[in-house]
Amino acid sequence: MTNLAPAVDRVTDRIIERSKASRAAYLDMVRGEAGKHSDRSFLSCSNLAHGFAASGEDKGTIAAMKAVNIGIVTAFNDMLSAHQPYGRYPEQMKLFAREVGATAQVAGGVPAMCDGVTQGFDGMELSLFSRDTIALSTAVALSHAMFDGMTLLGICDKIVPGLVIGALRFGHLPAVFIPSGPMPSGISNKEKQKTRQLYAEGKVGREELLASESASYHSAGTCTFYGTANSNQMMMEMMGLHIPGSAFVPPNTPLRQSLTRAATHRVAAMTRKGDDYRPMAEVVDEKAIVNAMAGLLATGGSTNHAIHIPAMARAAGIIVDWQDLAELSAAVPLLTRVYPNGSGDVNHFHAAGGMAWVVRELLDAGLAHEDVLTVAEGGMRAYATEPTMDGDQLTWKPAPETSGDDTMLRTVANAFQPDGGMRLVEGNLGRATFKTSAVEKERWTIEAPARVFDTQEQVSAAFKAGELDKDVVVVVRFQGPRANGMPELHKLTPPLGILQDRGYKVALVTDGRMSGASGKVPAAIHVTPEALPAADGSWGPLAYLRDGDIVRVCAETGELSTSADLSGREPAPAPQAAVGMGRELFAMFRINASGAEQGGSAMLQVAGL
Structure with missing residues (x-):
């Protein structure tokens, strides 16, 4: 052995x-x-x-x-x-x-x-x-x-x-x-991704997008x-x-x-x-x-x-x-x-x-x-x-002695990267995870002014209005377990990818989740503590961020920070509790949820596990 x-x-x-x-x-x-x-x-x-x-x-x-x-x-x-x-x-x-x-x-x-x-x-x-x-x-x-x-x-x-x-x-x-x-396997992933981006840019319609998605999930x-x-x-x-x-x-x-x-x-x-x-x-x-x-x-x-x-x-x-x-x-x-x-x-x-x-x-x-x-x-x-x-x-x-496709599967001695591509970033904005394996190395460090949002829909509206056509760290807060059940923010991937393709330095910082299918945009996700107050009444640092604050995300050094002085600021107003689609029935889970690093579970938290 x-x-x-x-x-x-x-x-x-x-x-x-x-x-x-x-x-x-x-x-x-x-x-x-x-x-x-x-x-x-x-x-x-x-x-x-x-x-x-x-x-x-x-x-x-x-x-x-x-x-x-x-x-x-x-x-x-x-x-x-x-x-x-x-x-x-x-x-x-x-x-x-x-x-x-x-x-x-x-x-x-x-x-x-x-x-x-x-x-x-x-x-x-x-x-x-x-x-x-x-x-x-x-x-x-x-x-x-x-x-x-x-x-x-x-x-x-x-x-x-x-x-x-x-x-x-x-x-x-x-x-x-x-x-x-x-x-x-359905259509190629590259073809599917291209259609998604064209739709986000308004260059193809819903009919073409649905046909593409149906050829993938079929x-x-x-x-x-x-x-x-x-x-x-x-x-x-x-x-x-x-x-x-x-x-x-x-x-x-x-x-x-x-x-x-x-x-x-x-x-x-x-x-x-x-x-x-x-x-x-x-x-x-x-x-x-x-x-x-x-x-x-x-x-x-x-x-x-x-x-x-x-x-x-x-x-x-x-x-x-x-x-x-x-x-x-x-x-x-x-x-x-x-x-x-x-x-x-x-x-x-x-x-x-x-x-x-x-x-x-x-x-x-x-x-x-x-x-x-x-x-x-x-x-x-x-x-x-x-x-x-x-x-x-x-x-x-x-197992086979040689890889059937070395663009997909390699030995330890000839690995794609020397590390596993999951890094901890931390600083005065909290702790978060950063997946480097799908991100080009030159994008592992982004330092830019923040645009701060409370919902995905606000990001989409700003993107469509051309307000994000610049170097920017998009911050989406109040997306943690206690706030709204920590949804995946998958809708952010196409617009942020488009901004990156246009040559801008772009990163995402959020206390929400991104899908296991999230891609090429650098992202500090699962930020903990989340923006919404914990049981002891303390707000997370993201609640104090404002538009224009300089935010640095660096997978190389493991940094998630802002140069802004957050002390003395009032936290942003907390969102209203969600109602509809059964979300009100899950209030007991949100109220009792642990932090993301502990698993984001109300059940385990209450059970003392």
Whole structure:
């Protein structure tokens, strides 16, 4: 086994030390649950009868309590292309479970919203807190204590982190995540981006734009750009929660079905009823979280995971912060360029060597932990293989020796960048994350007068009026978790990109989020503390900024600052609480939300996690 790189060793040790008390408390809770809810025998006959009343031919098996019963938590709906294939999974999984003498039941469903549909509109303000709702829904599904193991069916942005958080509170059970795979590649990403910019400039109409978008997002499966959804799938591999190589196999193929079958069989083999007990609580430990961060950095993954990783970790009693991410980023090189960081999409990435290549390179360079418990019998090294069909048999082969496309996938020795492209910037305006992997290096430092806005719509209006045709740092505040649920500000990408293409020095500073598909404009995002006052009444520095203040954003030196004297100023007026599209129902989440660096979660904050 290769020796760990010093930075990986150092960050891991620091996380373990920092998390000693909280991790011990979590594991104590899990052990207590394992003793109390080890099987269904504690349920009364009436309780048990309710639990299998509609189970048909499986009723006798469940009643006998000798066989494994698998809980299926599903995010199926047929409005989301990524989740549409899940509609048929439960019936298939019940058949697969019977093959190994087990049973399976749909424990419950969780909501799954699409940021691609809600981007720039009111519904987007529910997005981040849908993660808490999904975690709560997962807990409700598993609260019946009918299950010996759990399978989790989810892919997209907040769905996987929410499922992880909820499932970890039932960490005495083994868990396997089951993806459905990406849709086939559509039109080229360059062509799609060009049409978006032409529309933003008013040079093509809505009809042309819709035709372009429909040619890109066109069938069942995950969207093919490397945003948050596909970063989720990468992380489930790196955390050892997938059957190896599952992430990017297309839906509705024999290989995909065989992987689902293998996942069902595997979770049945990992329960306390067998001799290979692998509870989720022991799979998701400090080393698994570090592996997830290393994978994120090596692949130039979504900035949204600067929020999701701390939240998922806290659900397992593990405390990480952005300093951990920044130190790992300095040590982990960028091995991939997948759109929006490159021209090819996840299908091209998978064909070039994909996750098997990335895992092998990280392990061989000591940039990820090999000595971890995973759902695969071969440990983390098993994820350096790719699945294939040999006739009708599922098998695995080693990662390819050479990259299928070195414009997309490279070795550690020949990486695209020496670092992982996720940097911490901080100063008198707070702390923020800056994704460098898609930004040209000459744009890593921007110093210019600020234009300060409270909404995306104000930015769009200023852009259309020509007020931003100059060197400018666009500041969009009151977009944090407490203000409005921290929506992604995806509508800002085309106009800011156009300004940059016109030759201006442009940067974005915001306490909101940007999509995992955000691109070439330098951006300090997730600024914490956010502008809106915290529970103690203190306002964030962004609330005191004014138009014309000089703001400096520098990924080289890790700086986020203003030369303006903010002392003695009154904060900007706070926005009115949002009403409509159900946003008022999420007020309790906003009021209680933690900061972005702690995961932006009300649920975990109130629970003291």
